[in-house]
Amino acid sequence: MTNHLNWLLFFQPIVDGEDTVWWEMLFSGLLWTLATSAVAAVIAFTVGSLMGVLRTTSHKGLSFIGNAYVEIFRNVPLIVQFFIWYFVIPEFIPPLKQWSINQDPTEVQFITSVVCLGLFTASRVAEQVKSGILSLSRGQRAAGYALGFTEAQTYRYVLLPMAYRIIVPPMTSEAMNLIKNSSVALTIGLTELTFRTKEMGENTFAFFEAYIAATVLYVIVAMSVNRIMALVERRTAVPGYIAGGK
Amino acid sequence: QDTGTLKKIAETKTLTIGYRESSVPFSYLDNNQKPIGYSMDLCWKVVDAVKAKMKMPDLKVELQPVTSANRIPLLQNGTIDMECGSTTNSVKRQEQVAFGNTTFVTNVKVVVKKSSGIKSLADLDGQPIATTSGTTSVQLIKQHEKGANINFKEIYGKDHAESFLLVANDRAKAFVMDDILIAGLVANSPNPGEFMFLPEVLRTEPYGIMLRKDDAPFKAVVDTTLNGLMKSGEVNKLYTKWFQSTIPPKNVNLNFPMSPELKAAIANPNDKGVE
C-alpha cells in the first residue's frame, strides 16, 4: 500500500459530485486547530497566571485554591476532561444545558473545546508561573517590600515581569503541547486537523497520504510557534541579564 | 499449492480473527471478556472448515480486537486474517479488501426521541443530527427523495454510543445509523420506550466477513462454509439465538425480526457490495 502514494487525492472531491476537495477539508481542519489553540491559549495564560500567582502568595486560603486547581486539572486525562465538559457538566446545570441545545452545535463544540483545553493547560501554565516566581531570588520580593510596594505592586512591577521572561522557553513547549492537545477535541466532534485527517483516511483509505500531510502541517505549525516564541524571547530579553544567572 | 492466507496458515499454524469489542450482537465482549456474537459464531464455523480442509485439528486461533479505524490496515498488513464484526460490504471497500458472502442485511434508518415530535425526514430541516465520525450515513439523507431539500447540521460522536447519547441528551434531534446497531443501543438505554425509528429506509447494506483481496482459495473456504450454513437452515437458528432471545451480558432481548432483504440474501448467497 505504500508503493504508490496518490497525492492527487488531495484534489479530489470528498464526495462524488460535491465541490469541496480533500485539501480544503484538511485546511479547514487546520483553521479550527489554530482557532481553538489561540483562544485556549488566552484562557490558559490568564487563568494559569492567576492560579500560579495565588500559589506563591503568603495567604493560606488563596494558595490552597491555586494548588487544588492545579491538582484537579492536571490529574485527569484530557480526553476524559473533554467528555466531562461536553456530556456530563451540562446535565447538572440546566441553563447550560438549555444553551447547549439551542446553540449551533459547532459553536458548542468549539466553546467547550476552548474552555476544556484552556483550563487544562492553565494548570500547566500555573506550574510554570509558580516556578518562574520561585526561581527569582527571594531578595527580589524583599527589595520590593523594602521600597514600600504592597504585595500586589510587588507582583505587578517586580516579580511577574521577570518571571514571565524566565519562563518563555518552558512556555514555548506548553504552547506546542496546547496545539498538539487540541487534537483530542476530535473526541467531542470538533472538526480540527486530526479529525479531518482520520476522516480522509477512513473515507479514501489513503491513510499514508492523509497522515503525512497532517504531520507536515503540525510540524510547520510547531516550528512557527517556536519562531514566534524565540522572537518574543529576543524582544523581551533584558540587556546584560543571562538567564538563570544573577 | 496453497497461496495467500492458506499458505500463511500452513506455515504459521495460526489463524488470527479480528473482532469488535462492542458491536452488539455481532461481535462483542461478554462479562468474561470473551468475544461472542452472531459473527463470531459464523467465524468459528469457518475455523472448523479450515481445520478440516488443511487437516490441522490443532490449528491455533488468535483473537485480535480491532476498531473501525484500524480493521482495514490490520487486515492488509497481515495482523489479522479475517474480520468478524459488522462491516458493510461496499463497492468502494472492495477496491481494498474482499468480503465473504453476505451474512446480514441492515437498513440505515433514523432514530429520534418520540417527544421531539419529528415524524418524517422532512421534519429534520434545520436540525442537528448526530453521526459517528468515520461513517457517512448522514449523507444518505440527502440522497433520499424526502430529504433532498433539507438542511441539517452534523454533530460528530466519537462512537455510536456517544452519538446515541447526543440524542438521548437532546443535543441532537436524530441519529442515522444501521437499524440493528440502533436497536442494540435502544434496548440498553434506561428508557427504551422513549425512542422510535422514522419510517424511511435510507439504504440497505449487506454485512460480510472481511478478507484480504485477491485470495480466492481462502475466500472459497469461507463462502462454502457460509453457503452450507444457509442451505441447512442453521443460520436461522443462529439468528434467533442472537437477535430474538435474551443475550449476555445484561440479558436484554433485541426483538429484531429477520428482514425480507436478509431472507433473500440467505436464499441467494452472494457477495455483492452496496454502491
Next chain:
Amino acid sequence: MNSLDFSAISTSLPYLMGGLGYTVQLTVIACLGGIFFGTLLALARLSSIKVLSNVAAGYVNLMRSIPLILVIFWFYFLVPLVLQAITGAERPPQIGADRSAYITFIMFEAAFFCEIMRAGIQSIPKGQVGAAYALGLTYGQTMRLVVLPQAFRNMLPVLLTQTIILFQDTSLVYVLSVTDFLGAASKIAQRDSRLVEMYSFVAVVYLVICFTLSMTVKALQKKTQIIR
C-alpha cells in the same frame, strides 16, 4: 441525569482492573525505556560532534511537534513495513498492538526525557566536570560517576511529573484497540450504554492515582532538597 446506573462498573471490575494493570505496566516500561534512550539522546544532543547532535535534535523536535495520536499511528502502521523493507521478508512481520504500543511510547517519551536529562546535565555546574577531569577521570567515567547520578537526582521530581503525564497519555492507545484502563472502560461503556457513569468513574480513578503520585513527588522534592 435522571438515572445513573453504576452496576456496569462492578460487574466488569476485573476487566477494568486488567486494563489498569496494562496501563501501569506500559507506563513503567515506557518510563524506564524512555529514560534510558532519553539519556543517550541527551548525551548525543550535548555532544560536540555536530552530526550526532543535529540528528538527535531533529528527532526530538519532530517527536515533540506532532500529536501523540499521530505518532502512535505512524509507529503502528509503519514499523512492520519498515521491518519488512529491512529484512526483505515476504509479509510484514507482525509486532502486535501491545508491542507496538511499547515501542511507540518508549521512543516518544525518549524525546521528552531527553530534554529533561539535558536540562539536568546542564544544571550541574561546569566546575563538577572540571573537578572530575582534574582528577583524571575520562569522559565516560565523568558522566557515569559524577554528572548523571547528580542530574538524575536533581531531575527526579521532573521525571516523575513527566511520568504522571505519560500515565495519562497512555489512554491514547485506545486507537490501537489495546485495552488499557480507559480503553476497557470505554468498551464496557459502549457495550452497556453507560458512558457518563464510566467516564466519571475513570476521572475519579485517574485523579486519585495521579494525585497520590504528585504528593509523592512533592515529598521526594523535599527530601532531595535536604541531600543537596
Next chain:
Amino acid sequence: MIDISNVNKWYGNFQVLTDCTTSVKKGEVVVVCGPSGSGKSTLIKCVNMLEPFQKGTITVDGISVGDKGTDLPKLRSRVGMVFQHFELFPHLTITDNLTLAQIKVLGRSKDEAMAKGLGLLDRVGLKAHAHKFPGQLSGGQQQRVAIARALSMDPICMLFDEPTSALDPEMINEVLDVMVELAQEGMTMMCVTHEMGFARKVADRVIFMDKGHIVEDCTKDDFFGTPRSERAQQFLSKILNH
C-alpha cells in the same frame, strides 16, 4: 529612632533570635557583626518586618512594626534597605529602578522622580550609566545604584545587610566610600558587615551576635579595645588575622 526590645523569632522549632534588645538613636551608626548563621540578617530584616517575629516589639520612629494595624508599605518606604546581592530589578533600566517606587509608592511625578534619581546617581558617581540595565554594570556599580535607590525614597534611616560581601575585593572600597560619606552626613544606619575597617572609621556602636543572642552591644572603642565575651574575641582574632 529604632527600638528593638525582647525580640524572639523561631523557624519552626529552631530559635533564630533570642531576647534581642537594642536601639539605634537618630544619627547613630551601628554595625552588627558575628559569625555566619548567628541571626544578623534575620534581626535586621525584622526591623522593617521583612521577617515576621513571634515575640517582643520593634518600633521605628515611634511606630510599632509588629502591630496588626501598622501600614507596613508606608513604614517600609521610610526605611531604606540595601541587600547583599543588590536586588536591583533586572528588567528595568537604572533610571527606572530609581524612579519606580518614587512614582508608585510616594506618588511623585515622573519628572520629580527623575530629577531626584539622577541627582542621587550623580552622587554615587554613576550618572553616565542611567540608561543601562543592572546586568550591564559591575557588582560595585550595582551596589552603589542600590544605595541610591534606597536614598531616593528619602528614608529616615538605612539598613544594610552585608552590602560588600558579594563583591570582588577591588570593588569593595567604592561601595564603602559611599557608605562612609552617608554616615558622615548624619544618616541613621544599622549595618551588618564584616568590614572592620568601616566599623573603625564611622561606627558609633558595634553589636556582636552569636547563636541568636546579642552578646556584645558597646561603643566602637570598647569593642575593638576589650570585648568582654570570649566568642567575640575569638571572632575578631579570626577576622582580623588574614
Next chain:
Amino acid sequence: MIDISNVNKWYGNFQVLTDCTTSVKKGEVVVVCGPSGSGKSTLIKCVNMLEPFQKGTITVDGISVGDKGTDLPKLRSRVGMVFQHFELFPHLTITDNLTLAQIKVLGRSKDEAMAKGLGLLDRVGLKAHAHKFPGQLSGGQQQRVAIARALSMDPICMLFDEPTSALDPEMINEVLDVMVELAQEGMTMMCVTHEMGFARKVADRVIFMDKGHIVEDCTKDDFFGTPRSERAQQFLSKILNH
C-alpha cells in the same frame, strides 16, 4: 615542573590570554593575582587543559599538554587542582569523594584508597566527618576536603583557583593554614588568590595579570616592594586598603 610559553587563547574573537610566558620550578610556590576578568582562572586551567588554548605550549613535568597524543586523564591525575567553589561531588560521602578517583583512575584497591583518604582527612582535621555528605559541612571544611581529595592522588604539583574567595571571612584562615603547611612541606604550587597575607608568607614569586597579559612576574619582595607597573600598584593599593 610547569613551563608556560607564549600561550594565547581566544573565546571566539575575544582574546583572553596574550603571549603568556612563565614557569614554576619544582618546590616553588607562585601566586597569581590581578583584577577580575584578567584571565587568571583561564591561565591556570590551561595548565591541565581544562581549557584548551590555541597558540603556544605548556609542558608539565616535561609532557606537552597541548599535544594530540598526550594521555590527558593520566597527566591530570598527577596535577592536583582546587577550585573556588570546592566542587566536591555532592552525591558522594566525604570518604567516597576521597577514594573515587584513586580507585577508578589509579586502580588502587578499596582498602588502600580508604587508608590514604582517611589519613589525609585526618591531616586537614576532618576525620570525624568521613561519613557525611559535602552539603553537611561548612564551606571551610568542604574546601579542606577538596584539598585532601587533590592530595589523595599523590600529585606532583597543585593548582589553586581562588580557594578562599567563596568562604565566609571566619573560615578563610582554616583553609589558608592547610595551604601554608603544604607550601612549607615543599609542594610545588601555582595559586590564584587575593590573599596577600598568604602571598607574603609563603610565595616565592608573584605573577600579576591584567587583560590577559602577564604584567608582572617577580619575586615576592620585588612585588610588594616596588611593583613596576602602574596597574599593579593601583591594584595593590585597592586590595590592601580596606
